Amino acid sequence: MDYEKQKSDTGIKVTIVEIEDGLAQETPRTRKCFQSLGRSFKRRCRSDSENGSSPWIKLLKRVLVFLSVTGVCLGIAYITHHAVLASLIRRLSPMVLPQNGLTAIVDAWVEPGTVTPAPPSWRPDFSRDIQPKPIHSHNDYWRRVPLFDSLSVGITAVEADCHLVGDEIFVGHQVQSLRRNRTFNSLYLDPLFEILENQNMGKAANDPTKNGVWDVDPSRGFILMTDLKTEGHATLNAVQKQLDRFRENGWLTYWNGTDIVPGPLLHIGTGNTPFKAILESSYSNSTYRDVFFDAPLDALSDAYNITNSYYSSTSLTKLFGSSKIPRSGLTKSQIKVVHSQIEKATNLGLVTRYWDIPAWPIETRTKIWRQLEQAQIGMLNVDAIDLAARWNWRLCNILGMNLC
Structure with a gap:
């Protein structure tokens, strides 16, 4: 940074000039992490594309399986709860x-x-x-x-x-x-x-x-x-x-x-x-x-x-x-x-x-x-x-x- 100070009748005027060449070349740690994840995802996508399968289809399948298992478990819990309640009554x-x-x-x-x-x-x-x-x-x-x-x-x-x-x-x-x-x-x-x-x-x-x-x-x-x-x-x-x-x-x-x-x-x-x-x-x-x-x-x-x-x-x-x-x-x-x-x-x-x-x-x-x-x-x-x-x-x- 260069600092120039100018004196005037009304006081001292300070001008700060930032040289951003060095800052522009620096990457924060979090940004590097996201960039690394992005590159990894791109490589995975290219690999899946070459194999003929889309990552979105696999993700959707996994979500559907998760929702199905959760639904079955909730259904069993609901039936068991009401069966126990009816028995107690x-x-x-x-x-x-x-x-x-x-x-x-x-x-x-x-x-x-x-x-x-x-x-x-x-x-x-x-x-x-x-x-x-x-x-x-x-x-x-x-x-x-x-x-x-x-x-x-x-x-x-x-x-x-x-x-x-x-x-x-x-x-x-x-x-x-x-x-x-x-x-x-x-x-x-x-x-x-x-x-x-x-x-x-x-x-x-x-x-x-x-x-x-x-x-x-x-x-x-x-x-x-x-x-x-x-x-x-x-x-x-x-x-x-x-x-x-x-x-x-x-x-x-x-x-x-x-x-x-x-x-x-x-x-x-x-x-x-x-x-x-x-x-x-x-x-x-x-x-x-x-x-x-x-x-x-x-x-x-x-x-x-x-x-x-x-x-x-x-x-x-x-x-x-x-x-x-x-x-x-x-x-x-x-x-x-x-x-x-x-x-x-x-x-x-x-x-x-x-x-x-x-x-x-x-x-x-x-x-x-x-x-x-x-x-x-x-x-x-x-x-x-x-x-x-x-x-x-x-x-x-x-x-x-x-x-x-």
Whole structure:
């Protein structure tokens, strides 16, 4: 570069003259790269031309192959996704109840004493195609159709809170919820008697085999648990008196002094039921006892066994504390306690049951159900009978998503 500086009256004027001869001959690195690629492409084109094939045709073929493979993969992924989704919907949706006598009764049910004549409690094909399940319907009388809602989905045990008022036994959670038409007889004993009467129609009086409520498994019994809310001795005596007609027909499971003699109906006392009242019941003697105790699962001893007890139960929340049961379910140490209690009760011949299972969040409840099932719980105590009996709740949580 040459620099010329000229002085003038107004200041110094600077003129810069660039000689570009050297710059024009220099090529940047990137430009050289592109030039090299261009020369390579030209040589390839000349070579392909000499061989009689065009590079554009080959490029087009490769693009078409790529698009075809991508399209096939996307199609397979789309079909697989929708197939899995459809399968989940089928498995998690409530199953369609079989059309039988029970579903007809549930559809037509009205509260006892509100219409005359009363709707029947039994219809032909009563429990056809219903598979009985080891599930206990907690507070069954709260359902829209007590007893029959549970029977219609295969529940094998129901629980009724019993209040003795005068000479009558009313069913309800609290005193203020009792109603004249909702008695132990009207909600449970009358329909159960009609069911067993029809299920055993045609059998000789001396026939030792008795049919239960389940058409697919007539020898399987049904559990009726009475949670006594008033004074234990008097209420239990009143309950047993109302069970006289079942006793006379040989429909109650009983202890004969040596073995358990199974019947279509098994009665368990809990709540205010005194253990002493079970042992000294006026309806029992050394060779007969048809009421069984709900033994304390968290305080078992050899005093509770198959001669006097059937269930062995405790509150899960009371056992561990509601604040100590995490959302993810029972902890390893808690599961260890559950296994220990179940093993002890099983060795005594008793059926285990945990009540007061956290109901919320739903995924916590579902997880605990699964954990209890894996621990081989004897009877799953539930309030949500539709979910427990009719849905595959083991698949409710998939990839962290709660689907139920």
